[in-house]
Amino acid sequence: MSSTESVIYYDGVVSKPRQAEISPINQDSVLLRYGDALELKQQYLYSEMILIGALGKIKPVIELKNDARIEFKNELPDWFNIKQKDIYQSIWKLERSPSLILFSVVFVVAFGFALVKWGIPFTSHYLAFQLPENTLTKIGNEAEEYVLNNLTQPSQLSQGQKDQIKSDYLLNVAEGRPAKLVFREGDYLGANAVALPNNTIIITDELVELAHSDQEIIGVLAHEQGHLVQRHSLQQGLSSLGFSVLYIAMTGDSSDLLTSLPAAMIGANYSRKFEQEADLYALNSMYKHHIEVSHFANFLQRLNEESDKVEGKTEKNPKKDEKQMDQQKPKTLEILDALSSHPATEERIQMVRDFEAKHPQINMQKPSTKE
Structure with missing residues (x-):
């Protein structure tokens, strides 16, 4: 040789x-x-x-x-x-080994799946509960300012209505950890409520008008209180950033990483797990204060029907509505579409019915109508 x-x-x-x-x-x-x-x-x-x-x-x-x-x-x-x-x-x-190449591909896919399925959510959950209160307040204040300045208008509700809702909230929901209630006209948000990390719940006039009783509003506020207690909006925002980092690692495109954490928290669609946790918190809170949980199910059904009506109008004249929506809604707010409805409404209603069946004694109290 x-x-x-x-x-x-x-x-x-x-x-x-x-x-x-x-x-x-x-x-x-x-x-x-x-x-x-x-x-x-x-x-x-x-x-x-x-x-x-x-x-x-x-x-x-x-x-x-x-x-x-x-x-x-x-x-x-x-x-x-x-x-x-x-x-x-x-x-x-x-x-240069085909078997190793195949193994590497399978390993990378499995690792990526595990990272998305468990890694990022677990890390987001851990970080959400490790951040100090001043950090939560700062992030939440930015998110609140974003909602007030870009997504909503001043509330048209009477002061009496606001005071009644606040009173019901402190009596039946707050549990010694009262959040700041902010009333706004929905505009882009429509009939909705948003929980922010600075211990703030923003509730829209449209949601209040959609409710048929005080108990329905209490159910919604208890649901949002559950999001606050579990820091869901912050977890979801951190998860969004985690997915962005993973996307950059795979593609090298960092253009979408510039989206702020406050905007990510507001616009992120809650996972089914988060919704179930918040729903269960609301049901337990209503049960503890002897409020029929059927009110919550009724409101979920009505909110779902209202969403269907809006979609039906869009289907009748899609070109006109799409054009009008494009003109009215900034592109940076397209992520907020997820706020219009919560996922799996029928499953959530069934969850309420199952809870109600296990606790028949909560049906003893009669509902009071909203003023």
Whole structure:
């Protein structure tokens, strides 16, 4: 077997590649010949070399002092005595193994799935409960300002209505941890309520008007209180940022990462798990204060029907409505579509019915109508 290997050599002075030959001198050094007739010679020690591993079809490269460089046309020869050779040779062989490639693809897919399914949600949950109160207040204040300035208008409810709702909330929902209730005309939000990390619940006039009793409003506020206690909006916002980071790692596109955390918290659609947790909190709160949970189910049904009516109007004249919506709604607010309805309304109503069946004694109190 020949002990001379044909290589490409860069002398570090000019960028022109030179055809060259490399051969061993002893266990510690090699001789490099280059030039038109290979008349030029250069000796290099292995200790002065840095091996750059091959990737794909790229062949091994040796970095030398003074910016010189040797590029091999094939794999490193057996006599080439650089220390890292055996490790890199093994990696190159594995890299070209179909079974390893298949395993790597399966592993990456499984790892990505696990990261999205459990990793990011778990990390978001942990961080949400580790952040100090002043951080929550700052983030929540930014989100609240965003809602007040961009998504809603001043409330048209009478002061008597507001006072009654606040009184009912403090009596039946607050549990010693009262949130700040902010009343606003819905505008982009419509009939809705939003819980923010600065211990604030924003409730819209449209939602109050949609309710048929005080108990229905209490149910909604208890649901939002559950979101506050579990810090769902912050968890969802952190998850959104986590997914953005994962997307950037996969694509290198960081343009969507500029979306602020407050906007992510407001616009993020709560997961089914979060909705179930908040619903259960509301049901237990209503049960504790002897309020029929059927009021909550009735309101969910009515909210769902109201959403269907809005969608029906859009279907009748889609071109006109879509054009009007595009003109009225800024693109940065498109994420807020998720706020219009909660997922799996029928399942949520069934959850209420199941809870009601397990606690029949809560049906003893009669509902009072809303003023």
